[in-house]
Amino acid sequence: MKKYANNGFYAYLRRDLRLSHRRLGEAASPLIFFVMVTTLVPLGITPDPASLSVMASGIIWVFALLATMLSANGLFSGDYQDGSLEQLLISPQVLVMPVLGKITAHWLVVGLPLTIVSPLLGLMLSLPEAGYLPLMASLALGTACLSLLGAVGAALTVSLQKGGILLALVVMPLYMPVIIFGGATVQYGIDGLAWTGPLAILGAMLAATVALCPLAIAGVLRLTSIN
């Protein structure tokens, strides 16, 4: 007999993944954006491999950040509009687990595909060989941080009809440490230094955001619903 287990985290993770699966075009748009704009760089700036290889890691990181940020807007807005966010707020459970489930789904749909295609883009931008592994490792941890921080912004702007630009203003300062250490990880790798150092700091950031962001989001969502 098929039974439903609705323990917050998995229920929302599965539901959000299923929703993305039903609207693949929309779900894939951050990835398409990421690949498209990165492809434009050699065309717009220079196709010279020597100059590209200097910028490659930075370019990939900046566009990964933008792609994640643009998609964060939809994290709670759909649920807010159709009333399921209200149902979540009055459900007899701790808000943190469903919120974490939704963010995990967001990372699986946005961050993970970005990480997986990043070596291809690295190849296109002549990223030095030593940079591939650090790039993927830093993007895997970094995009998870970006999803969590973006969700805080999405929760803050959920009740606004056009929260897009405000969301960017809110989360941009929070994104800065992530891109600094993400870019540094790749650069250390290319320079032959121990790149696990900055990566460890990214890991620490992820640990902190996993612990704190869902709490902040739960609080913010309660506040927005009250008005």
Added chain:
Amino acid sequence: MGNPSLVTIENLRFERDDTTVVSCDQLCLDVGDILQIEGPNGSGKTTLLRLLTTALQPLEGSILYCGKSIAECRLEYLSDILFIGHQSAVKLTLTAEENLAWMAPSGLDFSSVLKALESLGLAGYTDIPCYKLSAGQQRRVALARLLVSDARIWYLDEPFTAIDRDGVKLLERCMKEHVSSGGAVVVSTHQNLDVQGVRHYPVLGGSSLRACP
């Protein structure tokens, strides 16, 4: 003084932009009650219901659940209520069965979900995405939650929107069965309910009224 009522409202007041939207001196809801909230558009019916579901915080006053303030027994209270609002929380890209499954309480099995959908006239529509259903059918998907929930208190905000005559009868029967098995219903609607023993509670925005016997 007998047992405390299931839900009691005391001196509840809610303001929006310095205007009183809801003002309710006293209101009791006992087991077996069907309470119909009536009033013109904009008189605060939905706001009252959202205050009762804790989606909104009152400015003054309190809501008691079995004699205890709901702030003290929040989780207990929330697991005993079911709210179906204007926005039905139905995800259009999910099927009826999937919609009901993620909103339903834990431990529910597949056959009872199907049974609930079938008794609301959705047999044969359970596995197609809800955007292909009509407005009334989408409403029925939301209302199917009533049949799979074990909450005693139902808060229904305009449940008859887009529902046909047979559906209205069906819903009235559900309410009767629910209250006779130890539940209570608060429903806001403009229709006349064909149910015996409905208590009426008129809301008129800021003016205060009593509805306790």
